[in-house]
Amino acid sequence: MPPVTIQEVARHAGVSAATVSNFFNWPDRLSTGMAERVRSAVDELGFVPNMPARQLRTSRSGMIGLSVINASNPFFAEMVVAVEHAATEKNLSVMVGSTHESPQQQRQYLRMFEQFRFDGIILTPFDDNLQQAHEIAARGTPVVLVDRTDDEGLLPSVGTDHEAGGYLAARHLIEQGCRRLWFVSGPRQVQQMVRRLRGYQKAVDEAGNVSLEVLEFPDLDVGFGREAGRQIADRDPQDRPDGVFGGNDLQAIGIVAELVDAGVDVPGEVAVIGYDDIVFAATTARPLTSIRQPSREIGAAAAEMLFERLLSPSTPAQQQLFQPELQVRASTRR
Amino acid sequence: MPPVTIQEVARHAGVSAATVSNFFNWPDRLSTGMAERVRSAVDELGFVPNMPARQLRTSRSGMIGLSVINASNPFFAEMVVAVEHAATEKNLSVMVGSTHESPQQQRQYLRMFEQFRFDGIILTPFDDNLQQAHEIAARGTPVVLVDRTDDEGLLPSVGTDHEAGGYLAARHLIEQGCRRLWFVSGPRQVQQMVRRLRGYQKAVDEAGNVSLEVLEFPDLDVGFGREAGRQIADRDPQDRPDGVFGGNDLQAIGIVAELVDAGVDVPGEVAVIGYDDIVFAATTARPLTSIRQPSREIGAAAAEMLFERLLSPSTPAQQQLFQPELQVRASTRR
DNA sequence: GTGTGCTTGTGAATCGTTTTGTCCGGAGGT
DNA sequence: ACCTCCGGACAAAACGATTCACAAGCACAC
Known part of the structure; x- marks a missing residue:
């Protein structure tokens, strides 16, 4: 069965193609009898309008x-x-x-x-x-x-x-007493990362006695968050950061999960903050502090x-x- | 500026429309000189093919x-x-x-x-x-x-x-010693829910000394999972289920989060199992047992x-x- | 009977592509 | 010199809808 066009519907209903078109686009231009005839022809043949054609026109x-x-x-x-x-x-x-x-x-x-x-x-x-x-x-x-x-x-x-967000994150960590801050980031090309880091850096600079280290990963997902967490846990306790800002909540959740698994005290030894405030941020082993964006x-x-x-x-x-x-x-x- | 068509490209390059079309679809039909002329005309005019038209044809x-x-x-x-x-x-x-x-x-x-x-x-x-x-x-x-x-x-x-999945879930809970089972479900029309419940029920029936209660919610998300968790926590301890199967991981995660917040011991008082094994299942307050589907x-x-x-x-x-x-x-x- | 106005329906052009068949000119064979 | 062949380009006919301008039918009034 060849695909059914507006022409065939017209023939089947004994009207012109233009009328069938009007049936769909300008229903009030049809008399009630005509409309009924077209409708039944459409149903009977199972006509499905061809969007590409309509779009072209x-x-x-x-x-x-x-x-x-x-x-x-x-x-x-x-x-x-x-x-x-x-x-x-x-x-x-x-x-x-x-x-x-x-x-x-x-x-x-x-x-x-x-x-x-x-x-x-x-x-x-x-x-x-x-x-x-x-x-x-x-x-x-x-x-x-x-x-x-x-x-x-x-x-x-x-x-x-994002700059304000990064600033908020660093201020909060610093207020909680953190002095060795990390930023776990996604790829550098991602503008959002750069801006968040800029704000973060600014608060660090203002504080004076706070250090900052940046870790870059190729993707912003839970897996690389875990990777980052593992790197932290593997270090000697005195070499660890005491405050970590994850590039987004996915990474931060991974970091927390891995730290907790490794027996590192969160937030006691390492405080972690994320970005986005997704719904899963509140359900993790240590419910995650986050910078909320109104998605x-x-x-x-x-x-x-x-x-x-x-x-x-x-x-x-x-x-x-x-x-x-x-x-x-x-x-x-x- | 009117949108630029294949015709205009043709005119600009001093060839026919067919040739431009061939340039895109049958590049090896063009002599090298011709191809170059078309290419530069395309670039100069910023031609973007019209898909609906092509599709129509x-x-x-x-x-x-x-x-x-x-x-x-x-x-x-x-x-x-x-x-x-x-x-x-x-x-x-x-x-x-x-x-x-x-x-x-x-x-x-x-x-x-x-x-x-x-x-x-x-x-x-x-x-x-x-x-x-x-x-x-x-x-x-x-x-x-x-x-x-x-x-x-x-x-x-x-x-x-899904039936096998439901069965696995119930068997596991029963093996862990659970005797008062719940199934927290999504809408009844969702076929997947029905099948999972069927398998769940089957294992319950086989065990003999196990009770089953079903709770239905309008959506399968974390929010309604929390709702379910709250209902459980609000009950007298002896009226609570001791094993809960969430309709999917989203709901199960919500249940766990709410129970933990309310101070209920998971899995001691209430064991919880989910479905899908999403990445966040492993990062919750009590990492979630789940039925894995290979998405x-x-x-x-x-x-x-x-x-x-x-x-x-x-x-x-x-x-x-x-x-x-x-x-x-x-x-x-x- | 003619003119006017209104509603309903139609014929034909059009949108921007692809594709078929044709045409042209030059290379190669005899 | 003539015929054949062939690569490379083109003109024109689709594809399936929408829409514009017009025609047919009808009612009504003069």
Whole structure:
């Protein structure tokens, strides 16, 4: 059976193709009798509209692309849900892609979004290169940045102040009496890491009598967190840090798990703080102190920003910045 | 600036549209000089191919749709990664949708996948109604089921034996000396829950002197797990269960967290076991015993099955069943 | 009977690609 | 010198929908 088109439905109902099209798009242009005839023909043949064809004609896809760093990180997962929710209300669908800290993957997804003529794109970039995003926006597909501002001010953005977050983390550790601080980081290209470190460093510098060491890992997941934890536990107690800031909660959770397994006292010997405040932060062996980012609000705000640009593409680019909050739990409370 | 088409590139390069098309799809049909001219025209104009148009012509989308219950559940998140990985190797892109236990959402995504003429669909259904999936398959879009078999045998499927998993869970708890068992469940329509319960029940029946109570919650997340934990903690100690099986790890993690917070001894007073063995199962206050499903293998197998059907749509439907494994940790080890 | 206005339905052009068949010019064979 | 062959380029016909401008039908009034 060949795929059934609008033409066949028309023939079957004894009307023209235009009428069938109107049945779907301008129902009030049909008389009730006609509508009924079309409806039954559609049902009988099991007609399924061909979106690519419709899209070609109307040049609207009803889709928005969402590129995040890692969709299985609960922080991004929540953001995705918020975006989907907002999009559904506007009759839009969301396609999400996880770049897993790979520039090629990011390029790939962006190119795909543009080629499929998505109505708009929300991007969580992780490196410094916004060139592709600028090009796409210039060619007419609205782009909104998340978790990162555009220095050139061309693209709207929403995110949290990572530098402030890093500062909060260090201040808190120092106030708890920590003097030998570590920063366990993801890849250097990830801008967010750089900013958090900058704030962290600032508080360390201000304190004066505090040391800082940075450990870099290729990925921000629980596994590498454990790896970091093991490195800490393996050291002589006097060489260990007494305060550790994990690049995100995934890493911090891994660190805590490994330290506890190794019998290191958390927070007594080593205090640990994370970033994002994901739901699992509160359920670990030592409930994790974390810097909370409002993932849902960020997602919703990004979606709203994008919708505005869909309506009026030429409005100047806004920047929205949320402030992170310190959420204290047992992993740092001495 | 109007969007640039293949025609404009052709004009700019002084060739025909067909030649530009060949440049992309049959590069070896062009003489080297010609290829160079086209390439530079493409670059200069910033040409981006229009996929919907190409799709209309070729009727191949290069996309596969993946509908899961909850993409932020690490179990599904890992599965998604595996599918994406397999798809990328075949030059396909994946669009994932989270149905969040809503039949409407599931219908919506499936309809969308079909309307966009995706090359194939992988579906994790959560209720009994496979009618839509059957219809779609009959109209020519291959569908592979995950985590659920098709009783009519029309659709291929891959998943784990949930009944065996439930049985394992109960056997283990009973062996640890538990006699008052609970099953904390998600919604009843979720087939997986029913099967797990069936196996659980079976082991209880076999044991003879063991009681079973079932608690149902509207969603399978940490929040409702905490809710369940609170209900347990609020009871008189002699009315409490001494062994609890969480519908999945998310719920089980919530249960453990709440019990520990309330000062209930886990596993001494109440042993807790989960399902899925997600990465966070090992990092909780009492590392969680769980029934492991091989999420990556399942995703990869589903993708492979789909690819086979893309090549030869009429091969009989296979069914692949993985066996779950018991992973013992502190939450049940007395 | 003609003109006016309104509702409903239609024919045909169009969106941006791919693909088929054709055409052209030069190389090679006899 | 003639014929054949072939690589490389092109013109034009799809693909399946939407939409614009127009036509048919009808009611009503003059």
